[in-house]
């Protein structure tokens with residue numbers, strides 16, 4: 001009984017962690033839009049590593065001048081925020 | 087009547103329960119983008135390295151030499167499980183040994199890929215992120231099997247294995263055969 005409860009709660013806890021991770025994945029981006037994002041940012045000197053969605057915004061992982069950054073885009077695809085990883 | 091045998095030294099026990107705490111913290115609580123997740127990951131990497139070193143120079147049952155991967159012995163243990171034969175191992179059981187190597191390897195992949203994700207070379211590189219997440223999922227499934235097996239084997243053999251991992255002593259009922 002104790003054993004079953006322990007295993008069940010352990011499974012539940014890990015499932016919750018998994019669900020939290022899955023949330024980050026979110027919906028895929030339209031490929032044409034992604035290509036456009038890659039183009040624009042490359043022209044500005046960013047080495048674009050990946051383009052995805054986070055909290056409803058387009059999020060880009062990129063490197064510029066050796067700095068690792070996360071870029072968030074506005075609806076018109078202009079840069080809304082740049083977060084630098086330290 | 088039971089006989090008490092010292093099997094797990096303090097390093098093994100502290101290693102185990104610290105690992106359980108840190109693994110649970112990063113699997114469930116911490117935000118992967120946050121520094122804390124990274125520090126906990128480094129600590130897990132350090133624990134794994136420490137355990138690898140201890141496997142070479144630690145006390146008798148802590149050494150890898152006392153629980154080498156042995157598929158034949160693992161099959162025998164499986165036969166014990168299926169036929170209900172009560173035979174115990176003082177150190178790690180053959181199936182337990184396979185699980186331990188599996189877990190240590192999974193943790194090595196998790197920490198190495200996690201670190202890589204913070205370097206310029208692999209920053210934002212999708213496959214590295216996917217490797218990290220796949221290894222985490224694999225480790226979580228393994229942990230569930232690990233804990234279920236520990237409970238199952240404790241019941242089958244009458245030796246409380248989690249308690250031994252706390253106190254360091256296996257208390258073996260006298261009517262149980264000791265395999266080695």
Ligand code: HEM
Pocket residue numbers: 098101102105106109110137148177178179182186189190229232233236247248249251
């Ligand atoms: C409540 C959860 C857990 C319990 C009750 C538990 C219990 C145990 C026990 C009893 C052993 C010794 C098995 C034997 O007698 O041969 C063991 C070994 C081990 N467990 Fe766990 N475990 C738990 C969670 C975990 C987690 C989350 C991890 C890793 C992510 C883990 C990794 C290991 C490793 C690596 C060993 C080998 C110990 C060594 O020789 O250094 N365990 N565990």
